[in-house]
Structure formats: C-alpha cells, structure tokens
Amino acid sequence: DQQVKQNSPSLSVQEGRISILNCDYTNSMFDYFLWYKKYPAEGPTFLISISSIKDKNEDGRFTVFLNKSAKHLSLHIVPSQPGDSAVYFCAARVYNNNDMRFGAGTRLTVKP
Amino acid sequence: GAGVSQTPSNKVTEKGKYVELRCDPISGHTALYWYRQSLGQGPEFLIYFQGTGAADDSGLPNDRFFAVRPEGSVSTLKIQRTERGDSAVYLCASSFGLGGDTQYFGPGTRLTVL
Structure with missing residues (x-):
C-alpha cells in the first residue's frame, strides 16, 4: 500500500531554471511532510518540511507547497544549480508518530 | 560533530546465513530508526527505538528480523536465515x-x- 507517490522517476532541467518535483499522498491522516535529498552512497539528508496548517514554506532557493484538498505537495527549486542533482524523496507522517512513509524518489539532473 | 555511522558499508552473504548490521547514532540522540530501501523504492520503515526499548517494530517484515539497542546508543539489526529478497540498502537514522x-x-x- 503505497501511501506516498512520486510519479516522475526523473526530471532534467537547465541550470538557472526552476525545478518542480511533485508528490501525492493518499492517507488523509498525514499532517507533516518532508523532503529529503540523497546523493549516491550517502544517506538521505533533510531538506525542508511543512506542517498541514501551512500551505507554503520557504527556505532560500527551496519552497514547498501543500495542497491538502488535492493531497498534493511540490518542491520548487529556484534557481536550479548543478549541485542540486540528486534523488529527492518526499515523505509524510502523522505528527508525533514515527512511522514516516517515503515516496519512491525523483532523480533530478541539473544541466550546466 | 560526527553524523550517523553504519558498518559495514557493504555486506555480501549467502542465502541462509545470519548477518548483523550496526548503527552508531549521533551522540545525544535518544531515538533511532531502521529503514530498508530496495532498488527503485524509497526507504521503508522497519523499527524505531526510544532509548533502549523498541517503541514500534511494526515494520519488521517477519520474525527473521530483529533489532536491539541494549545501552540506548548503538543498535544492531539482525537478520536470520537470509533470503535473496532481503537484498537492499539498510538505512539507520537518529533524532x-x-x-x-x-x-x-x-x-x-x-x-x-x-
């Protein structure tokens, strides 16, 4: 039962442009969402999160948008840089519950 | 400070053998988690500890899998009678x-x- 879905396995963008990574979830109990970034041979690194009481959270070049009615969130990276090339995982959980569910990941390639 | 470390980085074993995977969490972190990531998938929750006790082991796939954290710091994930389907990357996290x-x-x- 895949409760968090990332339907795009890969995305390629030009340096300086916007990268938009999408994520859908099915469990309406989820109220806390996170994005992790993963480089090869390393563990996932926390990037940004959002609580369900918000619809937007921004941190530098990274912004996460949450649409609760659509059960959809997205990560925007502006401007994209070659160093952003990595696999990005969307994750969700019920706050204060430690069972975090991950999507399958989207491999982002930013071309110079 | 030092991050979470895991040993070994790679383990090759034969079907039916027993393996132990070790995790050293960040110093001072009381919560520790194990995940399994199969090829092309995201990490899948297995178990988490608060201190020495397993607070939730509902993600362990079957009774061949067991984890301990006897002193509330280092944790070991143990897999008995390994099967080819156990092949994956096993991730540890702490908070x-x-x-x-x-x-x-x-x-x-x-x-x-x-």
Whole structure:
C-alpha cells in the first residue's frame, strides 16, 4: 500500500531554471511532510518540511507547497544549480508518530 | 560533530546465513530508526527505538528480523536465515527525540544475499 507517490522517476532541467518535483499522498491522516535529498552512497539528508496548517514554506532557493484538498505537495527549486542533482524523496507522517512513509524518489539532473 | 555511522558499508552473504548490521547514532540522540530501501523504492520503515526499548517494530517484515539497542546508543539489526529478497540498502537514522524531530540518516549498509 503505497501511501506516498512520486510519479516522475526523473526530471532534467537547465541550470538557472526552476525545478518542480511533485508528490501525492493518499492517507488523509498525514499532517507533516518532508523532503529529503540523497546523493549516491550517502544517506538521505533533510531538506525542508511543512506542517498541514501551512500551505507554503520557504527556505532560500527551496519552497514547498501543500495542497491538502488535492493531497498534493511540490518542491520548487529556484534557481536550479548543478549541485542540486540528486534523488529527492518526499515523505509524510502523522505528527508525533514515527512511522514516516517515503515516496519512491525523483532523480533530478541539473544541466550546466 | 560526527553524523550517523553504519558498518559495514557493504555486506555480501549467502542465502541462509545470519548477518548483523550496526548503527552508531549521533551522540545525544535518544531515538533511532531502521529503514530498508530496495532498488527503485524509497526507504521503508522497519523499527524505531526510544532509548533502549523498541517503541514500534511494526515494520519488521517477519520474525527473521530483529533489532536491539541494549545501552540506548548503538543498535544492531539482525537478520536470520537470509533470503535473496532481503537484498537492499539498510538505512539507520537518529533524532534528538520523537515526533517532529528531524531524522538524520547514515550512509546505509548495502546487503547482498547470493
């Protein structure tokens, strides 16, 4: 039962442009969402999160948008840089519950 | 400070053998988590500890899998009678507390069962 879905396995963008990574979830109990970034041979690194009481959270070049009615969130990276090339995982959980569910990941390639 | 470390980084074993995977969390982190990541998938929750006790082991796939954290720091994931389907990257994470605290991941142990 895949409760968090990332339907795009890969995305390629030009340096300086916007990268938009999408994520859908099915469990309406989820109220806390996170994005992790993963480089090869390393563990996932926390990037940004959002609580369900918000619809937007921004941190530098990274912004996460949450649409609760659509059960959809997205990560925007502006401007994209070659160093952003990595696999990005969307994750969700019920706050204060430690069972975090991950999507399958989207491999982002930013071309110079 | 040092991050989460996991040993070994790679483990190759034969079907039916027993393996142990080790995780050293960030110093001072009371919560520790194990995940399994199969090829092309995201990490899948296995178990988490608060201190020495397993607070939730509902993600362990069957009774061949067991994890301990006897002193509330280092944890060992133990897999008995390994099967080829156990091949995956096993990730460990730790956090300062439970709930909304950020989980910091180690680099993982790649287990290959031949």
